[in-house]
Amino acid sequence: MSAAVALSFAATTASAAPTPAPAANNAKCAPSEGMTASTIKLGFFSPKTGPAASNFAGGEQAARLRVAQENAKGGINGRKIELIGYDDQANAATQLTVANKALDSDHIFGLVMTSANDAAFPTFKSQNVPVTGFNVLAMATDRNTFSVTGPTAPTIISTAVLERLKQAGVTNVALIAHNSPSAAAGMINNSKALPPSGTGMSQALLITDEPQGAHDATSTALRIKNAGANGVYMSMFVDGVVSIAQALKQQGVNLKGSVGAGLIDPALIAKAAGPLEGMIGTTYGTIPAGVPGASGMRTYINGMKAAGLNPYGATAPIAFAATDLMIHGLKLAGKCPTRASFVDSLRKVTKYNAAGMMPQSISFQPGVTPMGDPAKCSWYVVIKNGVPVPDAKSTCGKLVDTTTGKVVG
Structure with missing residues (x-):
């Protein structure tokens, strides 16, 4: 069974059979980067090679599982998600190179980031590219970035x-x-x-x-x-x-x-x-x-196992949750989402916990920091x-x- 088929199978067996979303009339939407009437193009940044690769193994597969689950339900307002993976090697120069490719050649709408480098974040900020992920210092200062664990404030x-x-x-x-x-x-x-x-x-x-x-x-x-x-x-x-x-x-x-x-x-x-x-x-x-009663974590684990993937890697659970956050933001952004509407809408969220996968709810409104409250x-x-x-x-x-x-x- 191919990885794509396995993920599709897992998405439809990890939970009750999905009901396809009603068709949306997206042809009336103004042009938006990474969007067509039927698709949303996203990126996933992680080190697939280099010294950090083993630590981040499984992250992209977990992200693809979450995407497959959403696509199996009809996508978001009738749009299916296309996820493009990028190998940034957790290296500054490489990350900048693949960021330019993602934005200038592939024209992604936004991206999920699980990496140990943050060199490309000024580039993402300059174009208001929505970014979800975890534990990156820019997520405490850049309005377009969202940490599923709350902002990692510098001080x-x-x-x-x-x-x-x-x-x-x-x-x-x-x-x-x-x-x-x-x-x-x-x-x-x-x-x-x-x-x-x-x-x-x-x-x-x-x-x-x-x-x-x-x-x-x-x-x-x-x-x-x-x-x-x-x-x-x-x-x-x-x-x-x-x-x-x-x-x-x-x-x-x-x-x-x-x-x-x-x-x-x-x-x-x-x-x-x-x-x-x-x-x-x-x-x-x-x-x-x-953890007893953690239905969100059980759904994630069952889906990964059904796809033949390891749900217990260090990065896989947080990559799944960060992808869920990206999907949540897209749903909030409306039928004709733009990067600006995504950022503005997700910034209003005060209680997000990735369907119970997080130990506490996260707020993205100004609080302890301008970008929200770090997790305690x-x-x-x-x-x-x-x-x-x-x-x-x-x-x-x-x-x-x-x-x-x-x-x-």
């Missing part, structure tokens, strides 16, 4: 991960990020948020330049050990989290608590075995699989007997403005 951060480490008994934490702009900025903010967080933790070590690809995990583990840390938070690609956890084990370092971003895939966890036991994992913003809550898993087990509930922190040290939400 505001949730203390949720610090609260979770405190619950594990950590008192002296090492903060480790790879050298992508968002990860590094986020970890610096975590460092600044420690004193006003109320957790009582101190900082043993701060690293914000861990390489994104091959790196010396043993050297990093020794730095953590020699700093006297009894806990660690690692914001980097999952391969990096695993390699440092393995190196810590080899060095005989026993920590009270370790959090690894993206550490949720049962197959990856089983393969890495012992060194991950007891670690705390977190998704890239969605709730984890296995995350839902963690703990590796028990080689299996990721969701916490009983999400962990919510405070929103701290790291320029003033004040709690703002």
